[in-house]
Amino acid sequence: MKKTPSIDRRQFLKVVSVAGAGLAIGFYVSPKNFRDEVAGATPGIFAPNVWLRIDKSGSITVTVSKSEMGQGISTGLPMILAEELEADWTKIRFERADADTKYGSMGTGGSRSTRSLWNPLREAGAAAREMLISAAAQTWNVGRETCRAEVGGIVHVPSGRKLAFGELVEAASKLAVPENVPLKDPRDFHILGKRMHRLDTPEKIDGSAMFGIDVRVPGMLHAVVARPPIFGGSVKSVNATEAKAMPGVRHVVEISQGIAVVADSTWNAIQGRKALEIIWDEGPNANLSSAKIRSMLQEFSTRDGAVAEERGDVSLLGKAAKMIEAVYELPYLAHATMEPMNCTADVRNNRCEIWAPTQSADGARGAVAEAIGLSQDNVIVHVTYLGGGFGRRFESDFVVEAANISKAINAPVKVLWTRDDDMQHDWYRTTSLHHLIASANEKGELVAFKHKIIAPSINGQRWPQRVRGGLDHSAVEGAVELEYELPNSRIEYVMANTAIPVGWWRSVSASQNVFVVESFIDELASAAAIDPLEYRRQLLKKDSRMKNVLEIVAEKSAWGAPLPKGRYRGIACAPPAFFGSYIAHVAEISIEDNNVRVHRVVSAVDCGICVNPDSVEAQIESSIAFGITAALKGVITIEKGRVMQRNFDDYMLLTIDEMPKVEVHIVPSNLPVGGMGEPGLPPIAPAIANAVFAATGKRIRKLPIRLA
Amino acid sequence: MASMTLTINGKIHSVNVQQGTPLLWVLRDSLGLTGTKFGCGEGYCGCCTVIIDGDAVKSCGASVESAVGKKITTIEGLSRDRDHPVQRAWIEEEVPQCGYCQSGQILTAAALIARNPHPSDSDIDAAMDGVLCRCGTYHRIRRAIHHAADLKAGAK
Ligand code: FES
Ligand code: FES
Numbered sequence: 088m089k090k091t092p093s094i095d096r097r098q099f100l101k102v103v104s105v106a107g108a109g110l111a112i113g114f115y116v117s118p119k120n121f122r123d124e125v126a127g128a129t130p131g132i133f134a135p136n137v138w139l140r141i142d143k144s145g146s147i148t149v150t151v152s153k154s155e156m157g158q159g160i161s162t163g164l165p166m167i168l169a170e171e172l173e174a175d176w177t178k179i180r181f182e183r184a185d186a187d188t189k190y191g192s193m194g195t196g197g198s199r200s201t202r203s204l205w206n207p208l209r210e211a212g213a214a215a216r217e218m219l220i221s222a223a224a225q226t227w228n229v230g231r232e233t234c235r236a237e238v239g240g241i242v243h244v245p246s247g248r249k250l251a252f253g254e255l256v257e258a259a260s261k262l263a264v265p266e267n268v269p270l271k272d273p274r275d276f277h278i279l280g281k282r283m284h285r286l287d288t289p290e291k292i293d294g295s296a297m298f299g300i301d302v303r304v305p306g307m308l309h310a311v312v313a314r315p316p317i318f319g320g321s322v323k324s325v326n327a328t329e330a331k332a333m334p335g336v337r338h339v340v341e342i343s344q345g346i347a348v349v350a351d352s353t354w355n356a357i358q359g360r361k362a363l364e365i366i367w368d369e370g371p372n373a374n375l376s377s378a379k380i381r382s383m384l385q386e387f388s389t390r391d392g393a394v395a396e397e398r399g400d401v402s403l404l405g406k407a408a409k410m411i412e413a414v415y416e417l418p419y420l421a422h423a424t425m426e427p428m429n430c431t432a433d434v435r436n437n438r439c440e441i442w443a444p445t446q447s448a449d450g451a452r453g454a455v456a457e458a459i460g461l462s463q464d465n466v467i468v469h470v471t472y473l474g475g476g477f478g479r480r481f482e483s484d485f486v487v488e489a490a491n492i493s494k495a496i497n498a499p500v501k502v503l504w505t506r507d508d509d510m511q512h513d514w515y516r517t518t519s520l521h522h523l524i525a526s527a528n529e530k531g532e533l534v535a536f537k538h539k540i541i542a543p544s545i546n547g548q549r550w551p552q553r554v555r556g557g558l559d560h561s562a563v564e565g566a567v568e569l570e571y572e573l574p575n576s577r578i579e580y581v582m583a584n585t586a587i588p589v590g591w592w593r594s595v596s597a598s599q600n601v602f603v604v605e606s607f608i609d610e611l612a613s614a615a616a617i618d619p620l621e622y623r624r625q626l627l628k629k630d631s632r633m634k635n636v637l638e639i640v641a642e643k644s645a646w647g648a649p650l651p652k653g654r655y656r657g658i659a660c661a662p663p664a665f666f667g668s669y670i671a672h673v674a675e676i677s678i679e680d681n682n683v684r685v686h687r688v689v690s691a692v693d694c695g696i697c698v699n700p701d702s703v704e705a706q707i708e709s710s711i712a713f714g715i716t717a718a719l720k721g722v723i724t725i726e727k728g729r730v731m732q733r734n735f736d737d738y739m740l741l742t743i744d745e746m747p748k749v750e751v752h753i754v755p756s757n758l759p760v761g762g763m764g765e766p767g768l769p770p771i772a773p774a775i776a777n778a779v780f781a782a783t784g785k786r787i788r789k790l791p792i793r794l795a
Numbered sequence: 796m797a798s799m800t801l802t803i804n805g806k807i808h809s810v811n812v813q814q815g816t817p818l819l820w821v822l823r824d825s826l827g828l829t830g831t832k833f834g835c836g837e838g839y840c841g842c843c844t845v846i847i848d849g850d851a852v853k854s855c856g857a858s859v860e861s862a863v864g865k866k867i868t869t870i871e872g873l874s875r876d877r878d879h880p881v882q883r884a885w886i887e888e889e890v891p892q893c894g895y896c897q898s899g900q901i902l903t904a905a906a907l908i909a910r911n912p913h914p915s916d917s918d919i920d921a922a923m924d925g926v927l928c929r930c931g932t933y934h935r936i937r938r939a940i941h942h943a944a945d946l947k948a949g950a951k
Contacts, residue, residue: 288885292870293878294870294871295830296894299827352820352824354820354824386829425842425895453942613922705892713931742925743919743933743937744937
């Protein structure tokens with residue numbers, strides 16, 4: 088699989104990413120595209136492309152086309168542009184884009200935002216810089232080679248004269264947008280790589296940040312929806328008499344997703360919903376349960392899988408001195424974003440306006456247009472702040488639902504999902520079962536390795552045409568393209584679909600596969616009586632970036648040095664194949680009353696050029712918290728075709744007293760930028776599980792970890 | 796419907812709502828004070844925290860009647876210019892990620908340091924335990940509360 092598609096710079100070219108789990112992310116937008124549309128369109132504003140505007144006061148507005156869900160993209164993307172522009176950082180503000188094809192794909196996922204916009208934003212900033220230089224040279228009537236851009240202005244080097252960007256707006260607007268502009272040498276970066284304060288923090292500490300749930304539009308009503316509790320169920324009959332008589336209730340309407348209760352306030356809508364009497368048609372899945380799904384996966388495990396990757400001769404498996412076999416399993420998980428799903432829609436007079444906390448502004452626009460029968464030109468999608476995304480908000484179900492309700496009542500409406508709604512109508516991280524076999528020679532050296540993954544397929548359940556020959560590439564991420572040099576190996580996948588909706592969950596299948604591979608590698612190390620770090624070293628290429636990261640994490644965590652009594656360490660790493668960054672963690676744990684406590688995590692990452700070290704650290708801290716929650720707590724269970732968990736009392740999240748100290752070490756690098764939203768997550772569960780093995784001799788092959 | 800008077804952020808507001816409506820929804824829907832968030836509606840997450848007479852209170856579980864006659868502070872009223880020591884520390888330590896839980900975190904922290912000017916790590920854990928953050932900003936919250944305590948002490 089190819090990770091860096093070559094790009095024809097002269098075209099507006101679509102690059103379909105395989106790595107984003109089949110998501111089409113990463114269009115190339117040339118800085119000269121759309122120039123006619125915007126350059127000089129507004130007097131007094133210099134807007135050479137869709138990504139920036141400079142006004143006469145010198146204030147620079149950078150358009151952010153990716154959703155801000157906490158990852159810091161509203162700061163990172165402007166930093167990239169500001170660097171090439173030679174902007175004064177204090178003059179930079181950002182503006183979120185409405186859904187529009189002119190930005191290329193707006194989908195925010197797969198840790199791809201920075202990677203996909205790195206070139207377009209650099210070129211956009213550089214083109215503007217060159218135009219400002221030309222404008223200044225013209226104004227002074229000097230050669231442009233005697234001028235250069237410097238902290239928000241252009242300097243005439245021989246005379247030391249300076250004009251601020253704001254003073255050049257008018258002259259620059261009259262110029263043609265240049266092509267093939269020179270880009271800066273990374274060694275000259277002075278914004279990129281600096282620890283910058285996030286541009287969105289001030290709004291997030293005084294209550295002014297506008298999340299989806301905070302949208303208020305004139306005449307807006309509030310709705311909640313009663314959805315079939317059983318997957319695949321539907322409404323058989325409804326008696327809404329009592330609900331309609333409840334205070335503040337204005338409408339009860341049936342939509343394809345269920346029964347919507349619309350009221351003058353959220354609380355009245357919630358109370359109204361309680362008064363509904365609905366008889367559900369239970370549909371075909373009323374007997375589905377976690378136990379049944381588990382036995383189906385077990386049954387499927389005897390089948391031959393589709394081969395995802397093969398190296399050498401795996402028949403050598405049976406011919407070596409020692410065989411090691413293990414079975415691993417992982418549960419369904421919910422996203423549980425802190426802000427539950429919600430959306431505000433106004434569908435009237437053949438026009439639709441949406442305010443949504445979505446990771447996929449353009450996807451939502453298309454889905455809504457199709458669902459309510461409008462052309463996309465008549466659908467406006469405004470993106471708010473997202474109170475967490477983690478892949479849940481890549482879906483458009485909550486947006487389409489709001490549009491349906493607004494259309495049915497012919498009024499603007501905000502639809503809120505209560506926590507139960509959110510927890511029980513998610514697109515879950517899949518469950519999975521893994522069979523592993525490896526063999527080693529007398530010296531303990533690995534001879535052959537086989538990993539069979541048996542799991543539901545996101546693509547197979549939802550877009551079957553994306554699955555060829557039984558192989559869903561997204562289901563094997565983290566199990567293939569390893570950095571380890573496995574001599575003879577085969578990775579297989581058996582698709583085992585169920586009626587439980589599945590979707591993209593932070594790091595997707597790598598959240599399972601890396602846990603399994605890194606735990607099993609530890610098993611092999613232990614079978615060979617070799618230190619787990621040393622064992623990994625031996626499987627990695629000398630001088631490789633993966634090995635370097637491993638060495639750093641070992642050194643910074645003092646791997647091998649004695650620990651206080653009762654403390655144990657575990658190590659794990661993850662390859663860059665899907666997110667573009669190399670990462671390794673060492674977790675330090677103790678066990679009290681059969682409960683695992685993670686005290687400290689030391690992490691080393693090589694993400695190529697580091698845009699904002701503070702954001703890289705924050706994403707690793709965040710991924711670790713998310714991953715510990717999954718390792719120690721997370722499980723969604725199914726009984727009678729429905730999800731049993733409903734709120735934070737039975738789907739528990741990590742709390743502050745359970746959060747370890749996290750120490751992040753970033754490898755300095757000028758190599759191409761890597762993704763950071765997800766890569767920190769996959770290796771944390773195996774680092775913890777491997778530490779549990781060090782503590783107890785008990786191998787953890789099932790998550791969440793239960794010692795009792 | 797009942798008409799009630801609430802004192803919020805030093806201002807008097809009259810509201811006309813169903814009896815028993817949680818304070819959370821009165822703040823958000825009736826008064827447009829949307830800085831106070833809904834996360835679970837059942838007291839588990841702390842997103843909805845406000846300060847009532849000095850105590851951090853989960854407003855999803857407090858009826859509007861119970862707040863009558865008391866002094867309510869929401870995130871919008873914590874300071875004039877984001878200059879409360881907790882807010883300053885939050886910026887300096889770059890705490891928020893998605894930001895959704897942060898009103899609850901900040902108000903709970905503000906109530907803590909008002910009472911306990913130099914909280915220890917375990918005081919912090921005990922006070923902040925009921926405010927969940929799915930983005931995992933806990934690490935920085937702890938650091939920022941110590942920092943806020945120092946800022947507050949320095950300001951005296
Ligand atoms: S919304 Fe009040 S505690 Fe969760
Ligand atoms: S910052 Fe996102 S939930 Fe706390």
